[in-house]
Amino acid sequence: MPREIAPAGLRERKKEETRQRLLEGAAHLFKERGFEATTVADIAAYANVSVRTFFRYFEGKEALLLPDSVGIFAYVEDALARRPADEAPLDAVCNALLEAAEPFAASTLTALSHPVQGIENVVTARLVQAFSDFEERLTVLVERRLPPRTPDADLTAAVIACAALSAVRAVLRTRRARRASGLTDTGPEALHKALATLRAIGSADRRTS
Structure with missing residues (x-):
């Protein structure tokens, strides 16, 4: 049975939710552990996504400092x-x-x-x-x-x-x-x-x- 494809609007909402979780995770971890001690893997884990998914949204943790x-x-x-x-x-x-x-x-x-x-x-x-x-x-x-x-x-x-x-x-x-x-x-x-x-x-x- 072919996999059902989510409507475009739903996909965009999920992408934005993931992006916001990454931003929130970075803000929390930077404040708690410091910028240098926080890794991309830490941020991804906080947002419950893979490191590969992280790099779909940001080029690195530095990009989260001025995300918008x-x-x-x-x-x-x-x-x-x-x-x-x-x-x-x-x-x-x-x-x-x-x-x-x-x-x-x-x-x-x-x-x-x-x-x-x-x-x-x-x-x-x-x-x-x-x-x-x-x-x-x-x-x-x-x-x-x-x-x-x-x-x-x-x-x-x-x-x-x-x-x-x-x-x-x-x-x-x-x-x-x-x-x-x-x-x-x-x-x-x-x-x-x-x-x-x-x-x-x-x-x-x-x-x-």
Whole structure:
């Protein structure tokens, strides 16, 4: 008798459940044993899957430190593509970042601001590389939105892209510093404040130019 094939929707739900178990297992074990002492086999066993299955979802345990970074950046790209064509490039990027932060604020952004003790350097290195890679991609997307024959369009686009992502990094850095000092975490509204500051600077520059 042929094996019954699960509907596509059910397969996707099961895949997401497995992925979440792996993420939860990694978070628990990293905190309990430390990053270096936790193996891929440990994480797989916690999630009740094989090591082979683990590698279908993640390239290694390091990938679990920033599991949704790729998803965030892809969401930013999609959100930017939906912004009105006549919107100022800086405003478009800021609005896209704010939209992208919504579905990820409770998971990845919080994890980035509250890294597991003892692996801050590993997380920071991966985060710096992830932002650097996306800065190049975002620069290309911003340049496409600039008016035709914009002087030094490549430089203008790079400044906008790097400034916007620097605002995000500033939020993460500030939240970590405040938490380490025992101060109240500013929460998700910090990104709104940071991007508002950036836009205010941009507006002042446009008025004086």
